[in-house]
Amino acid sequence: MGTKTSRKPAHLAQTRERLVAQRARFEGQGARIGRHLREGLPADSEDQAQALVNDEVMNALDQNGRAELEKIEAAIGRLDDGSYGTCAVCGAWIDERRLEVLPTTEHCRACAGQ
Numbered sequence: 001m002g003t004k005t006s007r008k009p010a011h012l013a014q015t016r017e018r019l020v021a022q023r024a025r026f027e028g029q030g031a032r033i034g035r036h037l038r039e040g041l042p043a044d045s046e047d048q049a050q051a052l053v054n055d056e057v058m059n060a061l062d063q064n065g066r067a068e069l070e071k072i073e074a075a076i077g078r079l080d081d082g083s084y085g086t087c088a089v090c091g092a093w094i095d096e097r098r099l100e101v102l103p104t105t106e107h108c109r110a111c112a113g114q
């Protein structure tokens with residue numbers, strides 16, 4: 001028990017950069033619409049404007065893009081809480097090469113069914 005053998009994969013910082021860049025790219029798809037919307041709102045409704053922008057980002061993405069963005073958000077969350085890189089099913093470390101190809105995966109190869 002305990003975490004004394006916790007193995008921090010060396011590429012975590014790069015993985016985070018990749019994920020953050022991907023998230024920005026997805027969000028950028030909705031940003032133009034968001035800016036357009038904000039122009040029509042009074043200046044004192046910044047919160048409301050931001051909420052609308054967030055909605056529009058999601059609406060601007062198709063279903064696949066939305067699912068991908070959610071996976072990216074979740075992966076960044078796992079980087080934050082330290083669980084990134086372990087399988088959500090069996091708890092094993094996910095192969096680093098697998099993470100390189102599928103940085104948002106939360107399942108090891110075996111649990112992903114291949």
Ligand SMILES: [Zn+2]
Nearest residue numbers: 087090108111
């Ligand atoms: Zn597993």
